[in-house]
Amino acid sequence: MQVPVGFLSKLWSFVSFLPFFLLLLLLGSIKAVLIGPIAAAIIFLGNSAVIIGLWPAHFIWTYYCVLKAERIGLVLKILAAILLPLPLLLLPVLAISGSLLGGIGYGVFIPLMATFEAVGEGVADKLTHCFLDGTVSTTAGACTVVRDATDFCFHSYFSLMDELIRKLGDNETPLDIKLSYLPHSMLAVLIAVPFDVFMISGVALWKSPCMLLKGWQRLCEDLVGREGPFLETVCVPFAGLSIILWPLAVIGAVVASFLSSFFFGMRAGLIAYQEASLQMGLAYMVSAVALFDEYTNDMLYLREGSCFPRPKYRKTDRMNNETGQNNEVRNATSPLGEKKHHHKTMKALQRSKTFMEAIQRLRPIQIWDWLFRSCELNGRILLGEGLISAEDMEECIIKGKCKKLSIKLPAWCILQCLIRSAKHDSHADDVEVTNFNWPKDKVFDWMLGPLLVIKEQMKQLELTEDEELCLRRLIMTNNNDKPSDWDDCGFPSSDNIRRARLQAIIRRLQGIVVNLSWVPSFRRRFIDLVKALYLEAVEAGAIDGSRSVKRKIEADAASAPGSKFDDKDGEGSSKGAAAVGIDAV
Structure with a gap:
């Protein structure tokens, strides 16, 4: 859409658009009134049931883990034991209140936004979409929210506690007051x-x-x-x-x-x-x-x-x-950094011409989608090489035990893109993640910041092609906890220091992926990805699929309308096959 030029053109554009806007607003409001209470009730009742049902286990397990943790000193343990009841008692109240407010907001704004999105550019049969968009999808989205909340309370929380009670390393000291x-x-x-x-x-x-x-x-x-x-x-x-x-x-x-x-x-x-x-x-x-x-x-x-x-x-x-x-301000003290900082400031002051141009800045959801697209592409390759077995996928689909696969596959994907980026100084999708354009989000600072450091370390190591191929196998099959884990593994280099540096990088990447796995939507999207890879491998004859596994996948697909093993925060796994992943780091 072109911006009108001149006062009369701007006035006519505004006047002609007003009735059209009011009709869409009225239609969206009607859908919000009809669908909103249903979506809000699903989110509120579903999340409340999960939170209340798991609260006793959370209360007891939190106390157990805090008192057992080696990384917490004696004085801090005593203080935590005294103060923990207050946040643990307030947490379900705040979570249930947040579910109520979030459910109301979701039920109102999603149908309203879907109504206006239905008349956007590139949408065929706009009239039908105006009436239908935001109805079934809002209800299905509310169920997805409850599922993500369940995954977080049942899996992410206990994974976080497992990290807390993990034994201290040789060079680590307990945190105390x-x-x-x-x-x-x-x-x-x-x-x-x-x-x-x-x-x-x-x-x-x-x-x-x-x-x-x-x-x-x-x-x-x-x-x-x-x-x-x-x-x-x-x-x-x-x-x-x-x-x-x-x-x-x-x-x-x-x-x-x-x-x-x-x-x-x-x-x-x-x-x-x-x-x-x-x-x-x-x-x-x-x-x-x-x-x-x-x-x-x-x-x-x-x-x-x-x-x-x-x-x-x-x-x-x-x-x-x-x-x-932050890094931007500190770099601004140098002449080159000052130019970069000045350029960034001038860009921030410029008024965006279109909505799509305004969102070209990197967002967390972009990097999130790139990770899963990369996992899909590399999952196919590793499955073809036998580094991912049918048993691993069946255990993930049937029993929900995806810890091994969901850590090692994303870790390899991230390491591969770091190797490629360090070697060629290139990036994919015409987007490069740097200190200046990544999402200004503290969580992503914690997770993406170390990746730029690892990229520089990979530049210094200058891996050969044989080492890269061997690393793929070592990440997926070995523990990589100590140098002896690589004995008789066929790694091309005999330099123990080089091996130790690579093992440290792998452990650090796996730690980053563990943190990523706590994000509510991670588990759902990864299991959906594994289901898609499993069915694809069965259809291609690469593995002999189990009937019980296929029945479970079909039942899960039937219970999730409008979703082919993925949801709206991705574009569907099949669309991402050609994408390389987060090669922009």
Whole structure:
């Protein structure tokens, strides 16, 4: 869709679009009223039953794991044993309340969005889709939400606890609290909390009128010119609603600032404890105000920096990330980094011309989809080479025991893309994951950050083709815990240091995949992927399929309408066969 030029063209575009928009809004609202309560009830009742049913097991097992864990020291165990009942009692209340609110939001917004998406570009028979889209799919999606919640409570939680009680390594030490550090830490909290609450709330209130006026100005300009969020039909109802509710958003921002100020103040106590210095804790108390002021200036496109002092609150530079300066800001201190930072800032200030251009920035769902497409492609190859057996897949499908396969296959996929990216400095799908464009999400920082480090390590190792082929077999068949695991494995290199470095990389990748497996949708999507690979192998005659396994797959497919072993957060596994995966790292 082209943006109209000139005042009369913009006015006519707005006037002609208004009746069309109101009809779609009315139809979407009717579907939301009819379908929303059903979807909300499924999510609320399903999640509540799972949470309440598993809560006694979670309560007992959490206490057991905390008291047994070697990585937690004695003092911290005693403190945890005293304080654990409160969060464990509040957790089901908060989870059930979140399920209710999330169910209502899902049941209302999904049918409404589906109605507007039905008239988008490339959709055939728009009239039929306007009435049907968002009805059955919303109900099926609500069931998927309950399934993901069940997987998280029943599998991800216990996997997380297994990691907690894992034995310490040779160079690891238990995490504990030093009692001598607590007095000045508590004193820092008592001083910092009221100070930060007063100062940060004051800064938020002072800038709230600017946020209100600038937001209204930008939204109204986009409304008249049909630009930004108003350009695509699917976004118009929410963008129009944002104009009306913008004052509530400003109030919410002020309230959020007030609530976050308590955490800033409490973090001053953590800094005082880490640095064993009351002075450092009070320095962070002052710096927190400057950090907040600088962040709000960036959000509102005001002057750079802050007028508040920003004293140093670390004795050393060992934890620069915690100062609020990420890799982009630190790189900006160099001439080359300054150019990159300036270029990125100018790009952020540019108004997006289309909705599709606006979402070209990497999102977590893109990387998530790339991982499963890569698992599908590499799963076919490994299955053909005999490195994935029919027994492994049948155990995953029938018994749900996918821990071995769901860790080793994604780990190999990630390692393969790192090897290829390090060797050729290339990437797939015209997208490259870097420090500057990956999702600005703390979880992805934790998971993707180490991958860039591993990529540089792979560059230094300069693997040969024979070593790459051998690694594929070693990841899928060996434990890779100690150097002796590679004895008599046929690895081309006899360099023990090189072997140890590769084993450390593999263990680190497997640890990253373990963390990824805790994400609610991981287990569902991986099992669906295994089902698709299994049926494909049976049809191709590569394996002799079990009748009981095929019956279970057919029953699962029949109970999941509109889903071919995958769901809407992927595009269907068959569509991703040609994709390489996350080769962009």
